[in-house]
Amino acid sequence: MSAPDASLRKALLARRVVYLLLAAAIIVTALAKIKMKVVPSPLSRQVYDRIEKLAKDKPGAPILLSFDYDPSAKEELYPMSQALLRHAFRRNLRPIVMTFWLNGVGLCKELLERTAKEAGKESGTGFVFLAYKPGGSNLLLNMGESLKGAFDKDFYGKPTEGMPALAGVASLRDIPVVVGIAAGSSTEMWIAYGRDRFGFDLAAGCTAVIAPDLYPFLQSDQLFGLLGGLRGAADYEVLIGKPDSGVGGMPAQSVAHFLIIGLILVANAHVFLRWLKRRREA
Amino acid sequence: MFYKRTIPLIIVFVTGLLAFVHEFVPHPISAAFREEMTTWFRIIGGFGMFIGVYSLLHMHTMRVRRQQAGWGYSAFVFLGAAAMIVAGIVNEPHGPLGPAPEDGTMFDWFYMNVQVPCGATIFSLLAFFMASAAFRTFRARNIEAALLLVAAVIVMFGRVPLSAMISDAFPRAADVLLECPNLAAKRGILLGVSLGAISQSLRILFGIERTYMGGGGD
Numbered sequence: 320m321s322a323p324d325a326s327l328r329k330a331l332l333a334r335r336v337v338y339l340l341l342a343a344a345i346i347v348t349a350l351a352k353i354k355m356k357v358v359p360s361p362l363s364r365q366v367y368d369r370i371e372k373l374a375k376d377k378p379g380a381p382i383l384l385s386f387d388y389d390p391s392a393k394e395e396l397y398p399m400s401q402a403l404l405r406h407a408f409r410r411n412l413r414p415i416v417m418t419f420w421l422n423g424v425g426l427c428k429e430l431l432e433r434t435a436k437e438a439g440k441e442s443g444t445g446f447v448f449l450a451y452k453p454g455g456s457n458l459l460l461n462m463g464e465s466l467k468g469a470f471d472k473d474f475y476g477k478p479t480e481g482m483p484a485l486a487g488v489a490s491l492r493d494i495p496v497v498v499g500i501a502a503g504s505s506t507e508m509w510i511a512y513g514r515d516r517f518g519f520d521l522a523a524g525c526t527a528v529i530a531p532d533l534y535p536f537l538q539s540d541q542l543f544g545l546l547g548g549l550r551g552a553a554d555y556e557v558l559i560g561k562p563d564s565g566v567g568g569m570p571a572q573s574v575a576h577f578l579i580i581g582l583i584l585v586a587n588a589h590v591f592l593r594w595l596k597r598r599r600e601a
Numbered sequence: 602m603f604y605k606r607t608i609p610l611i612i613v614f615v616t617g618l619l620a621f622v623h624e625f626v627p628h629p630i631s632a633a634f635r636e637e638m639t640t641w642f643r644i645i646g647g648f649g650m651f652i653g654v655y656s657l658l659h660m661h662t663m664r665v666r667r668q669q670a671g672w673g674y675s676a677f678v679f680l681g682a683a684a685m686i687v688a689g690i691v692n693e694p695h696g697p698l699g700p701a702p703e704d705g706t707m708f709d710w711f712y713m714n715v716q717v718p719c720g721a722t723i724f725s726l727l728a729f730f731m732a733s734a735a736f737r738t739f740r741a742r743n744i745e746a747a748l749l750l751v752a753a754v755i756v757m758f759g760r761v762p763l764s765a766m767i768s769d770a771f772p773r774a775a776d777v778l779l780e781c782p783n784l785a786a787k788r789g790i791l792l793g794v795s796l797g798a799i800s801q802s803l804r805i806l807f808g809i810e811r812t813y814m815g816g817g818g819d
Binding site for chain 1: 650719753
């Protein structure tokens with residue numbers, strides 16, 4: 320066996336060991352049903368507090384929730400979407416739900432109908448499901464001119480004109496709070512073409528890998544809060560007092576993070592020992 | 602040359618200039634123009650979807666025809682696409698021109714029981730790749746690598762509830778890293794990207810950058 324073959328085999332073996340360890344850690348933690356205390360982060364609390372304030376200051380106000388993701392990001396973003404909808408329904412706000420992702424329509428529909436049923440709300444009066452239309456930023460600009468012009472019908476084919484859930488909503492300017500849950504770059508789009516032009520308050524929810532990209536917008540107050548990854552969902556579930564899959568996923572995520580940190584430390588200890596050995600030999 | 606180069610360049614220049622100028626003109630005519638133009642953009646975007654589907658299917662047809670490595674997966678693309686298209690067109694009980702598919706229909710079943718779990722599974726595999734990549738690459742070989750390593754460990758540790766159960770200092774340290782050095786770096790990148798986008802837009806507007814027309818300039 321030549322030397323490169325040996326090192327390649329070693330690398331492949333190490334990779335498989337890492338995969339196996341991670342799978343075992345996640346499965347065992349999930350099966351053990353460990354409970355973990357979640358202390359909500361300030362950024363998640365800011366989202367919750369703003370929605371509470373909206374419900375207090377303007378009872379029955381509209382709130383636009385844009386669920387811009389598809390099934391691939393479901394495990395991270397669906398729980399926070401669910402918690403936000405539950406919060407909005409509980410406070411008798413009027414959620415206007417849409418998505419910029421065609422493949423996300425089915426998920427939105429299932430989630431919205433289920434949470435609305437839980438809260439005893441009906442389409443057209445308690446909420447509106449606008450679903451999807453192509454156009455991205457141009458659709459946003461159209462919504463800023465006329466919401467009912469951009470979406471003349473809801474998902475179920477009912478005309479948006481005269482719909483009780485859209486009473487007093489002519490354009491995005493009439494919506495005080497928007498929360499964009501995104502697996503891609505639609506949060507930046509909501510900031511540039513929505514919030515900065517039409518003046519509503521904007522918060523974001525996103526996958527954990529996107530969260531660091533959004534910190535500049537938090538400092539500039541273009542976002543009033545941020546729900547990052549499954550942890551953000553868990554925070555929100557704790558805040559609304561209804562723990563679900565977000566909180567349930569925290570032990571597995573904690574164990575996975577700890578395992579990765581442990582593996583990094585082991586790898587570095589190995590590098591350090593090799594360096595010591597070389598130094599002694601020299 | 603006139604029809605292939607000059608006319609498209611004039612269209613790009615005039616449309617780009619109008620799109621730019623109307624932002625600074627608070628007049629009803631300007632607002633009406635914007636609304637009209639954004640509606641046209643959306644219509645063109647809709648056609649873009651057809652081009653995307655055509656391009657995808659064309660690429661996979663070529664792979665199957667040439668029997669390239671992994672062509673079996675390409676065949677599977679056709680199987681999946683055909684199943685969803687047929688289910689969408691049949692759209693029981695409303696038919697092809699009826700309202701959106703309802704719960705419990707074939708389309709809904711495929712979406713909820715095939716696409717949703719498959720999509721979630723593929724994304725979940727990221728955790729394994731990230732774990733393996735972290736194990737192999739986070740090595741403190743020099744000062745910069747050591748700093749990156751320490752920052753990664755603090756953020757990873759501080760972002761899970763278990764760390765807060767040990768001490769409040771861990772999540773706070775992770776927040777400081779995200780709110781200070783991360784923010785500064787991201788803002789720098791954002792400004793650079795924005796300046797690049799402005800310069801690229803001007804190059805396109807003035808016809809300096811012409812690769813979008815299918816050539817490498819002139």
